[in-house]
Amino acid sequence: MMSPAHPPAARSAPNLMFSHMGLSVIDIDRMERFYTDVLGFTVTDRGELDMGMKLVFLSRDPLDHHQIVLATGRPPALPDNVHATQFGPSINQISFKMGSIADLRDIHQRLQEDGANHIFPGNHGIAWSIYAHDPEGNNLEFxxxxxWYMDQPFLIPLDFSLSDEGIYEQTRAMCEKSPGFEPYGVWRDRVAKRMTPFMAAPFKG
Ligand SMILES: [Fe+2]
Structure with missing residues (x-):
């Protein structure tokens, strides 16, 4: 006999973690070139469905067959975001974590060399960012x-003319003025208690 379903309030959260996303594209070759040549993704598979949809699977992590899948079928015109053209009409941003401010300067250079549009270096206090559009106008964040934690949302331009140390010290001083300021580790420990952990199965490599 099956046990009765738990009422929703008594259920634990489903066992999931975020893995990947798909982008509907117009020019799949152009998008593949950008995501491989500029961002360093590997094509893990490609093909076409009976309906005529072409797909390119991209990953930078062998634990995920694809992190981004490009799939044809995007209509030729989409409206702008009603607040700011930096951000998308549906996907506000797709964001990539980097290791250091030097890495940010490096991707900034690569995006400029590739002719990316809407390049905007920003300072969130909790993070330093570069926003830029991919070739079809999707807003990316690096x-x-x-x-440190400071209250969000917060966004001012990031001044790349400062040294790495200058950016660091300017940002710390700015964060310390926020009512919510605390070391990021303290914030993470607290917020972790509100999150249901993902029960990862052992990795069978
Ligand atoms: Fe972000």
Whole structure:
């Protein structure tokens, strides 16, 4: 006999973690070139469905067959975000974590060399970011976490003319003025208690 279903309030959260996303694209070759040549993704598979949809699977992590899948079928015109053209009409941003401010300077250079549009270096206090559009206008973010939490949302331009140390010290001083300021580790420990952990199965490599 099956046990009765738990009422929703008594259920634990489903056992899931975020893995990947798909982008509907117009020019799949152009998008593949950008995500491989500029961002360093590997094509793990490609093909076409009976309906005529072409797909390119991209990953930078062998634990995920694909982190981004490009799939044809995007209509030729989409409206702008009603607040700011930096952000998308549906996907606000797709964000990539980087290791250091030097990495941010490096991707900034690569995006400029590739002719990316809407390049905007931003400072969130909790993170340093570069926003830029991919070839079909999807807003990407490249970011490095700082060592501090401050109340969000917060966004001012990031001044790349400062040294790494200058950016770090300016940001710490700015974060310390926020009512919610605390070391990021303290914030993480607290918020972790509100989150249901993902029960990862052992990795069979
Ligand atoms: Fe973000």
């Amino acid at each position: 970011f490095v976490d700082s060592d």
